[in-house]
Amino acid sequence: MSKTNPGNFFEDFSVGQVIRHATPRTVTEGDASLYTALYGSRFAVQSSDAFARSIGYQRAPLDDLLVFHIVFGKTVPDISLNAVANLGYAGCRFLVPVFPGDSLTATSEVIGLKENSNGKTGVVYVRSCGVNQHGDTVLDYVRWVMVRKKDPAVPTGHDSVPSLPAALAPDALGDAVPILDVEDFDTDLSGSPYKWDDYEVGERIDHVDGMTVEEAEHQMATRLYQNTAKVHFNQFTEGKGRFGRRLIYGGHVISLARALSFNGLSNAFHIAAINGGRHVAPLFAGETVFAWSEIIDKAALPARDDVGALRIRLYATKDAPCSAYPGKNEAGYEPSVILDTDLWLVLPR
Amino acid sequence: MSKTNPGNFFEDFSVGQVIRHATPRTVTEGDASLYTALYGSRFAVQSSDAFARSIGYQRAPLDDLLVFHIVFGKTVPDISLNAVANLGYAGCRFLVPVFPGDSLTATSEVIGLKENSNGKTGVVYVRSCGVNQHGDTVLDYVRWVMVRKKDPAVPTGHDSVPSLPAALAPDALGDAVPILDVEDFDTDLSGSPYKWDDYEVGERIDHVDGMTVEEAEHQMATRLYQNTAKVHFNQFTEGKGRFGRRLIYGGHVISLARALSFNGLSNAFHIAAINGGRHVAPLFAGETVFAWSEIIDKAALPARDDVGALRIRLYATKDAPCSAYPGKNEAGYEPSVILDTDLWLVLPR
Amino acid sequence: MSKTNPGNFFEDFSVGQVIRHATPRTVTEGDASLYTALYGSRFAVQSSDAFARSIGYQRAPLDDLLVFHIVFGKTVPDISLNAVANLGYAGCRFLVPVFPGDSLTATSEVIGLKENSNGKTGVVYVRSCGVNQHGDTVLDYVRWVMVRKKDPAVPTGHDSVPSLPAALAPDALGDAVPILDVEDFDTDLSGSPYKWDDYEVGERIDHVDGMTVEEAEHQMATRLYQNTAKVHFNQFTEGKGRFGRRLIYGGHVISLARALSFNGLSNAFHIAAINGGRHVAPLFAGETVFAWSEIIDKAALPARDDVGALRIRLYATKDAPCSAYPGKNEAGYEPSVILDTDLWLVLPR
Incomplete structure (x- = not known):
């Protein structure tokens, strides 16, 4: 055996x-x-x-x-x-x-x-x-x-x-954030003057920047997480497979999109919840990831006036800037979209 | 907005x-x-x-x-x-x-x-x-x-x-170095017997070794520094740009040249000052960096007999060893030169 | 000079x-x-x-x-x-x-x-x-x-x-392992129910998974170890050399084989000794490493009933899965073999 x-x-x-x-x-x-x-x-x-x-x-x-x-x-x-x-x-x-x-x-x-x-x-x-x-x-x-x-x-x-819930309710959010001295939240240091009150439902933000991914990078990331899924590491086998190359761990795309989202959401310092996520298309080494967000909901948190939550739809694309906000279309998704995820983020008020 | x-x-x-x-x-x-x-x-x-x-x-x-x-x-x-x-x-x-x-x-x-x-x-x-x-x-x-x-x-x-000063004066140097027990400075462990007294103005040192740079390496370095300059990360855009590829952060070249300079300057453990620096030509992934130094000045430090300073001109080249000390020429620089920097280094006496 | x-x-x-x-x-x-x-x-x-x-x-x-x-x-x-x-x-x-x-x-x-x-x-x-x-x-x-x-x-x-000894004697092993509370060795967390007693001399284990190596990875590893061997880093020189490319540090292969061996030897948490090792063929970036092991000896350790030692022959191959256990043949080694090493491993009893 x-x-x-x-x-x-x-x-x-x-x-x-x-x-x-x-x-x-x-x-x-x-x-x-x-x-x-x-x-x-x-x-x-x-x-x-x-x-x-x-x-x-x-x-x-x-x-x-x-x-x-x-x-x-x-x-x-x-x-x-x-x-x-x-x-x-x-x-x-x-x-x-x-x-x-x-x-x-x-x-x-x-x-x-x-x-x-x-x-x-x-x-x-x-x-x-x-x-x-x-x-x-x-x-x-x-x-x-x-x-x-x-x-x-x-x-x-x-x-x-x-x-399964479509999204977590606001009263389930924020436990990982201590009560904050938000008056000491220095927006010069945090990178943006925009706090929770400054965002509106329906607002769209193109995160502008793009990041190209290398094989060594996603392999190091995925091994750091001790994730053993074979498709990410084995070119000998994957080279003969469906895509002819190694598939990048979907979580790597989420982290790239999250990091890119700093440009426009600098004060959204904490992910309180991932309501859901879908990897619409695979990412491969050599491709460049872009991201954009739409604010889809906004909620105060129970008994807290230090922080509030924004629900955002965070999309990532590959080899396509997001100035036109590519997302869903009649056929499903615009061809450049690789990630569609729904998050609750916490910001100072 | x-x-x-x-x-x-x-x-x-x-x-x-x-x-x-x-x-x-x-x-x-x-x-x-x-x-x-x-x-x-x-x-x-x-x-x-x-x-x-x-x-x-x-x-x-x-x-x-x-x-x-x-x-x-x-x-x-x-x-x-x-x-x-x-x-x-x-x-x-x-x-x-x-x-x-x-x-x-x-x-x-x-x-x-x-x-x-x-x-x-x-x-x-x-x-x-x-x-x-x-x-x-x-x-x-x-x-x-x-x-x-x-x-x-x-x-x-x-x-x-x-x-702007062409170079910092010796009395402005060395604040970051505590008073040292230089008798305990073990030159077997530091890698070289040559101390401050052993170097002469005009001396040239070919640092011999070469280091090839990969895309994943300079991207990881530049992100570690949270440097957001777009030209280093975005192949989608840079592929259509002037060079057709991502440009390596100039500071990455300085760090490579400094690391290579250990071979010949092993006891120059501290950079007291960067008097100036010029990125003469860009570096791209796949190219190999070499370096050489010239000792251009030497100074005791005020009220210190533990350490002294050497002023060096540190050059880096790409795809060209430095045995012939490539630097400035009538046209500006030898074609292989990518970096020309002027440093004050601190060594034990 | x-x-x-x-x-x-x-x-x-x-x-x-x-x-x-x-x-x-x-x-x-x-x-x-x-x-x-x-x-x-x-x-x-x-x-x-x-x-x-x-x-x-x-x-x-x-x-x-x-x-x-x-x-x-x-x-x-x-x-x-x-x-x-x-x-x-x-x-x-x-x-x-x-x-x-x-x-x-x-x-x-x-x-x-x-x-x-x-x-x-x-x-x-x-x-x-x-x-x-x-x-x-x-x-x-x-x-x-x-x-x-x-x-x-x-x-x-x-x-x-x-x-030189062909192998270390069992009484020379295990000094780096404190006396363990092996009853608290949680095999759900360690990843396998198989302890020292469950392995038999002669048993062969195909470690199944493969890992492709990138230039940036082996260069970062070898620099982390401050290993200065030039053949690992300098494409300018190596490109003109015997192999036309950088040679991967042999120790990188040992570490890859050891990490792959977790799948089959999850409780062999400590290398007590490397009896010997041979790098049968070079590894280059882009190639995929596989590994398999044979249990060649088994020893209790003096005055210890908490842990025991397995002597294994750990082989690595490149671009070849190990289901047929490729090792030595009449000509020396099967062509896919790159590493043949002999280890004492410690497991809980």
């Missing part, structure tokens, strides 16, 4: 099953530096301990997406090693700030299973969470993936689809 | 204006590791806490150029986003050592403005400084850039050019 | 000579993050402080091979700058765990010298060791390299070859 990980097939999952994922991870200042080097993120709260302390953090927290990617990476060997497709994610809440030195583990619970009518595959729904060394859940999210069956001839009867 | 940063145009500057730059930055051991991985620097003082402590530092300071690049990067969105050309820098002093954990901010004062006769552009002179969390200025330098005017038809009348 | 390092020639060495190598190095969390980003290593003990503490470490130690590469890198300027070939290494013991913050220095003793019959070269045998800031030897190993003579016409008479 092989000692290598065969991954789980659709028949291996059951609703209610809890999977503790391998490779616990201490996140460090080294990870934060690499994250900056990979994406060029400039949000002041995550960049400077002094700035973070001046407004009420104990020190600069790690970038929310760095934490997301590390937790996500842990789930890959158990959840998606035999996945045909990563279908979506929803309801991702950032609950507790993560600081250098924190040790994270990841767990997933199977919350739904639905066999496809062809008998060859099924959809697995999991709620995954990241937990720190104190036992606090730092984030959780739902993901669903299409997974191969071992035996297409034997039906499983699984037909359970969980109900 | 756009919330993205339009950058400043020539008309937006006034002499005496002080600009506090965005994105404060805590520098860490992670940044130091990346700096080593990007350039392969081997100076013992910056490489080992134990070595640094043995001679009188509290711990290993960060590489001087890492600090320079981070401060420089902060100034880009305000000073040079609309620059046509980065014309030069001068009078850069390293005043206080920077250690992992220090939080830096950057400020610039406009010290000169001169409109060009064509009316389309003007030269902006700024003195930029980096400040740590204690309020100490860790470095300052003058930079001048040619910046676009918004309206070529309306003259500004600006005609103020600051006087 | 040149101040650049000419390296040592065969005539410069004498048996018994001790060389203290330049560039002491403090290893940090930043180095650990880069190591993860470069290889994607997933062993729980090195990945998580919380996991390491739960079994008896003071915190997560650094990856054994990161320490090896850093010590090895220090020896290059003195031992192998004028090497024609790196012939082998043997008897490498990991003696003390290395933690972030430790400061390392490296020393080599010449233990053998044998001039080749052609008079042009000789073989230099050194025992190199890495020492931490407390004076503890953290690892040592023997390496032998073929080095050029300055003067082929003058024989040196050197004819001393040290006797």
